[in-house]
Amino acid sequence: MSQRFYSAKNLDVLEFEAANEWGYPRHKHNFFELTYILKGSGQHLLNDSTIEYKKGDLFFLTPKDEHEFIVNEPTTFGIIKFTEQLFLEKANLSSSTHWRKNLDTVIFYSNNIPKSIIAYEGDRTQLFWLYELIKNEIENTLVYSRDVLLDLFGALLVVVSRNLKSSLTKSEKSYKSEKEKIDSILTYVRQNLLDKELIKIKSIAENFYMSPNYVSVFIKKHAGISIQQYVLKTKIEMAKRLLKQTNLNISQIADKTGFSDSSHFNKIFKKYTGNNPSVFR
Template sequence: MIQLNWQDIFIIDRFSTSRWDAVNKGDIYFQILFIEEGSGRITIDHKVTSYKSRDIFVFAKNEVPDIKTHETTTFIIFKFTDLLFSSKVSLPDKQNWLRRSEFILNHPKRKFQEALKNIEDRDLIWRILFFIRKENTAKEQYYLQIIANMVSTILSIIARNVTEKNPEHITPKSTKKNERIDEIYAYIRYNIYDTNLLKISAIAKHFHITSSTLSNYFKKETGNSLHNYILLYKLEIAKDRLLNSDFTVSQIAIQLGFTDESHLTRIFKKYCDATPKQYKDSHVLADE
């Protein structure tokens, strides 16, 4: 393992400003923006939302926020760099960070809006933030492990809020089927690295129905088999890892529950018309 500074992988910024001029660097995988105090508005791709004190937002790599402050605002920013994907980097709780972030960023219900719906969860996150700042300032023994654990907790809380229903909106009866499909999607994405929990019988048990009922329902509502959906989602993660990390094909295969490198290569070629290596090489050439 190579030794890197903590700041090479995970960056904490805190500053107050009346004019936002922060620009995303290309090496930022995603970031969480905490509004400690202040108000204003955030624009992404012509979509605008207001912010206020204690709001929390999550931005993917390709989402560059344009922020206009209405008053001096104190921001806290967690920046997760692309090195989070490096197989050569040892970081406490890194796998948890990856899994939670992928779940949050790729969830079908994710929208450009404030990330927390639950007031108690919001209070909990702000208490955790206080202790993260304290540990990061003091830098006493085991502080990196302690911060990593607290960051994992924050990511888990945000992930939980992605799937929570907004109490301010009453869902029409006509969308109940869509809600159930979204719940199945969420279960799969949350447990995508756990082969046992992705078995049809395990998913059916979670939703208190039989395996055949689940399979038939999913096929009818989506036009796709449950097994095929899980496989395609794993391939999307594999593509992302191939282009944004230095994990080998063998390592990616193990991470996603394939038998071995040849198993992943065979499935990848079947659905993507290229081997993982060919896929990666073609995208590298396209970027040059």
């Protein structure tokens, strides 16, 4: 059984050189990872595939993926690690719907691309520049660093998404089990939480090639909760993070989490947590 590695930070960068051996056992993560090949060559063992890697390659890994590297020539790896929480933070702060419409590409389909994800040669330079900019900002923290990092991260993921999309079509969606499918549906709901159209039963059904009449039954059967309850529960979890991690007032948090007004937000929050938002804070 492979090991699972964990990260306490929602965004981090690691760079190291492997002269002869990668130095890690075959493993999975609780986070997403972009692995840049800054120099060297060898093989990348990703899930059931073996891929030759070389300088200039970029691999995208999700928590579902299992991998290890076999080093042939001394290799320098650059790694950007980030969590699902960072997606939510970026989406909450963005006024653009572009993010929410493209997150599903990053979340769901990456496992289907065992090779380097760079499809457009012109994007290679941009992706490596963004790595260096993010690395430098993390290593040299200044005022507004968090804002700078979120904007750089947003740009990075949009370019990554563009390259992933070039290699995928909807017909390529496949799930090894019903658990994997329900996990993907619930992730889709979380990432599009504030777009009422995208989380309607009809939209979910179209995205996952299901009958609209069966979507609710499928979710209730495998998640033990209705889609409406799951949406409210996820909004409350988002609100709890905003209450603890930001200085936004109650009305602002109600608005950011998609409630009609602060009164409705207070009522639902107390129902799910037993406390008013102000008391929880």
